[in-house]
Amino acid sequence: MRLVFMGNSIEEWGTAIAVAIAAAVLMYVARYLLVHRLSAIAARTETRVDDWFLRLLKSTYTVFILIFALYLGSLMLEFPRKYEIWLWRVAVSAMLIQAAIWADTAVRTWRGRYRQAAMGTESVASAASTAIIDFLLRLVVWVVFLLMVLDNLGFNITTLVASLGIGGIAVALAVQNILGDLLASLSIVLDKPFVVGDFIIVGEFLGTVEYIGLKTTRLRGLGGDQVIFANGDILKARILNQTRMFTRRAAFFLRVHYSTDPAKLEEIPGMVKDIILAHEDTASFERAHLRELGEWSLNYEVIYWIKNPDYFVFMDTQQSILLAVLRGLKERGIEVAFPARMVIRNPFDCQDDSPVLNSPAL
Known part of the structure; x- marks a missing residue:
């Protein structure tokens, strides 16, 4: 008597499980060997490419390897059409989430390398400002991949994107000053007219840059007081950076x-x-x-x-x-x-023969 489960025989299930186990072991071993090999290469070289690939491989989670291996094993079986569609969607969603993790790891690796490169230089304080770019890039990565996952699962994201667009416009109009300061902070970070620790003159105010945030930049004045500028306002003014003088x-x-x-x-x-x-x-x-x-x-x-x-x-x-x-x-x-200047007395007011007086200008 032939045993059948969900339209597939026990032999077919055994084959599918064997394929899934083999695929999982093969991918896990390949990841282990690549990590071990790249670790040895990265220790000998000063290039950043091998370090980036090493971080990406280390951020490959076992759970996603298992999900992809199970999907490969399911290809050995025959399922109704709707089950096949959902298996495909789950597998693709898992791959998209893993890709989002890789992108997030790449952004965090870039930020770490930037900070390390800035250590010991005059721009070390500006490394903290990269947190702004890091936050926005990671936000974009996860929003984009989340929308891709929802679309893959069958949700209609067109209406969602349109709603987000309309809502975004309304929010942008309501908080345009805040968004202006946010974009100005990005300009400060990317163009670097000044960094934390620089002594600058902005209009009639002067002091040492103490903090560069998402909305404000703060100076420590000569008198010890803290001067706070909106990022948009400080970029509209003429900035004299005294720290970058050579002579x-x-x-x-x-x-x-x-x-x-x-x-x-x-x-x-x-x-x-x-x-x-x-x-x-x-x-x-x-x-x-x-x-x-x-x-x-x-x-x-x-x-x-x-x-x-x-x-x-x-x-x-x-x-x-x-x-x-x-x-x-x-x-x-x-x-x-x-x-x-010479001061000459009126001769009619003089009661004696006093001489003409010369006095320095006041």
């Missing part, structure tokens, strides 16, 4: 008295040049010229560069140069001019 330009005017001898006036540019070049480790001379004949002084313009962008080095160097210039002028008997 600092310094300039000052030197005003000398009109009574100075022309021969001494010719010595001033050379004197200033020698003083600046004496700081060859921190400063480089550009020019020094008698620029104009002012209303009450002879005006020299001096321009030089500070090689070190550090602000304290800049101030120390500038102070040293200005003091040396004052000493050089004093040694040569050259007077620094200052604005003055």
Whole structure:
């Protein structure tokens, strides 16, 4: 007597189970060998491709191997059409979920590699900002694969997608400012006009970037106060990033008295040049010229560069140069001019023969 179960004989069921077991063992062993082999290769090389494939293989779950193996075994059997359709849908859904896990693993691997590459560099703080991109990419991955799974299971996702689209437009209009700040945060992360730790000037505000979030960017001001900007607003402003300076330009005017001898006036540019070049480790001379004949002084313009962008080095160097210039002028008997005005008393108001007074300008 031939035993039949669900339209298939015991021998056919035995064949199907044997095929399923063989497929499961074969895929499991193949995964194990590939992981072992790629681990050895990844340990010897510095490329990232083998590391990525290794992470993907490790994220291949045994349960999905079993589901796919059972589907292969079911091909050895004859089932009604509706059962075959559902077996196919379950197998494809399992493969889609596994593919979503692979994509999610790839995104997380990218984020981990980015953080590791940034460690020890000046952009290490910006690695935290990749959490924004990581979150959005993983969200897109799971939403797309979820819709594919629902479509594979026979659900009509056209209406769902249309509803999501209409609802998305309504939500976007309601929270357009928040979405604008969110997109601005992505722009900050991708374009990197500044990163956490940079000292920036935004309009009349200046401070060190302390945090870059989905909606706001926060600075720590010089006075210790925290300045909070919406990401959209900060990108609309002109941003001066002081941290990315390589040199600092310094300039000052030197005003000398009109009574100075022309021969001494010719010595001033050379004197200033020698003083600046004496700081060859921190400063480089550009020019020094008698620029104009002012209303009450002879005006020299001096321009030089500070090689070190550090602000304290800049101030120390500038102070040293200005003091040396004052000493050089004093040694040569050259007077620094200052604005003055003459006040003449009304002779009818004077009760004595007091002289005309000269007083410095206030």
